[in-house]
Amino acid sequence: MALLNAFGEDALIGVGVSELARRADLSKSTAFRLLSLLQNNGAVERAGNNYRLGKMIQDLGATQETAWHGRMRDALTPFLADLYELTKQTVHLAVLDGSNVIYLNKLYGHIQVRSPSRIGGRAPAHCTGVGKMLLAYDHAATEEVLNSELIRWTPHTITDPAVLRTELEKARQTNLAFDREEIMVGLNCIAAPVFGSNNKPVAALSVSGPVGKFVPESQASLLRKVCFAAARAAAAVAPRNP
Template identity: 35%
Template sequence: MAGNTGTPGATVTGRIMAILGAFDDHHARLALTDLARRAGLPVPTAHRLVGELVRHGALARSGDGYVVGRRLWELGLLAPIESTLRETAAPFLHDIHAATRATVHLAVRDGREALYLERMAGRASVPVVSSVGSTLPLHATGVGKVLLAHAPEDVRRAVLASLARVTPYTITQPGRLNEQLGQIRRVGYATTVEEMSLGACSVATPVHRRGQVVAAIGVVVPTLRRDRGRLAAALQVAAQGISRQLAALPPA
């Protein structure tokens, strides 16, 4: 159970964190009773604390339940690595978007998922399911494959052991995906073909800082038949520029 704080003597801070921790990818919206149960709190206590969180923007009402509020996302963007990445990458992402008119992504790894820090799209862009602040599977997205290829071994093993099918083209064979991850490390970019959304293909490359892959940038296009090499080269140039600027910053 997420954030269970049924232990006597739990502090107010602990109870609030239990409420916030009750939300996850499979429980993005929760009714009050479900929220109280997952947080391990009496309903009256949960009701009082949830009311405070709503007033401060940390939670928001949605239909007959509650969702995480925008204020938490705004605070999350102030974390040093996220804010630095977004600010540093922004001009490079704008250049890629202007040149391709494709949807452009900046993402980091959040556990076993890709967390999208930035998305740029226009009217001509392919419709995608990503949004700023959302998470998507590592194994089914271009930026996710890049991040998975450079993730710690235990993360790769865990992801390979639970490959969920998103579309008919999602790779769910561990051996095949693991082979792709090795190729990504060798060639420096990843691709997907309708593995997250039908009609959407992607190319993505890693962003480095001090020898570590800290993020991935990518584009989503209708097809890779003609422009795979050109898109990969453009992304690699942009990623190198971002990496150089990150390297010039003082250590976090």
């Protein structure tokens, strides 16, 4: 595991055995032996004199994206890019899947901040801005979330069903939802819905940034403007299959 972790950001480019051994704090001979075993099982592959993660490892992290997710991502990514250009902050495009959200796309802002979100990844809806925004319009999903255990991810996560219900009602009234350090300490977020042809949100866009340097409310006007423009593109996407 230490050897696999040693690939880091060079996982798809390739790293030499000596460098991998150094990063993993292993002898070169041990690293070479482990790499040979991993290569035999498709976990790594040779790239010239270097090694990189193989298809087997990449497949483990691959998302099972539906055709609808792909169409929605393609239709709304240009608007996500518009939001980034307007805010210069980290922006997300997400859809609801039961009690979780799936991030279809993400663009990183100039001010880097640690964030648990990744493209194709999932996160609990109850403690994310995009999740709360989409829950606000989905009664069945809301009841599923409120009747289950609300996991406390940080000291700021809302775990009282009554408090969360009130917040969701406010999100529906204002078409704005917030994550105030609820999924990660130091991270704030504001989200707004993208409506589809049935006048219900099919996705949500968000802007996030570090506490102390980013004021979520300051992005409300720009976020609403972009989401309004994105609604026409979202309405043109075929409905999600049952």
